[in-house]
Amino acid sequence: MKELTKICVFCGSSDGNDTAIVEAAEKTGKLFAEKKITLVYGAAKIGIMGVLAKTTLDNKGQVIGIIPEFLKKKEVVHLGLTKLHTTKNMHERKLKMHELSDGFIALPGGMGTLEELFEIMTWLQLGLHQKPIGLLNVNGFYNDLLKLLETMVRKGFLSMDNYELLLVDTTIENLLEKMHNFKAPDIPHWLNKDRT
Template sequence: MNDKKICVFCGSSDGNDSQITQAAIHLGELFAQRNITLVYGAAKIGVMGTIAKTMLDNNGSVIGIIPQFLKKKEVVHLGLTELITTQNMHERKLQMQEVSDGFIALPGGFGTLEELFEIITWLQLGLHTKPIGLLNVNGFYDDLLKMIETMVRKGFLSMKNYEMLLVDTSIENLLQKMEDFRTPRVPKWLKPERT
């Protein structure tokens, strides 16, 4: 995934687990070393701000994307390589999808989960073909992964679609999985034609 643009979904709060902060710093350092451009939600606070600051401190490139109405509420990072302002949240996510070569979710709250599930739904429906990773720092996403396994067990999600979500506890391993990712040929609802 070197020389790519990767969108990172994560919290605008710091949380209370220092391992998450350390993971954010490590991710920022690794992105900068590999010339990976960070695409994110443009805040200078929380886990979001930690990654952006680490990137900029290591001469990395950072693209922030934020809707106009949040510029008044969030603490916007004004020192980014590029700042894109959108009209609304949907346009923000569409811009993130269009400019990015892949996506990684770090720990966060409702917003992080909403972004993760929308982008993986778009992959499931064949609206894009980009890899999506989940960095499971210190077991943060263990319960969510159990819930997704329940979706499979109860027949609401196919195993093939579950496996579209690339999961690891190591950012290096996760990036390798994203590099190796091959898009499934048959998206949800589309069945191969019988000959």
């Protein structure tokens, strides 16, 4: 069982139009603060990202933000965080998120959220890390994505083992429990000596 003291959350920089998603972000922030889990996220003060950070901080939790310089200049950065890291670009941002976090959760979001989720999933699949990855499926938001992944399995483009690496739940409490109990797969033998 992995101790999860810092979790990176990928989520939208927009508010969306489903209040259940905002409520899920608030619940996540409160639970992180209560469980002394440091939130690692993209450092924005807007959208679901902003709701999550504000709620965590309002409940006396710790929040680490990581933002590339070009976004910082657009004045979307949250200036009241526990700690703020500025990176040169988006790729460096994701490397820093990976370095600082014990696990990852995707809340609802847009293309950026999906891009972050699938890159960190690919790294796990390749054995580049052994950290749990959770998908919080709020109000059926990710139902179609999960159906697509099932199609990938049926069509032979995704193994069932790799499909099952993604931990999915509809409540943050149950998702954290699944992440806590996650057992990483063995690193493929052909990657052992060549990993960077």
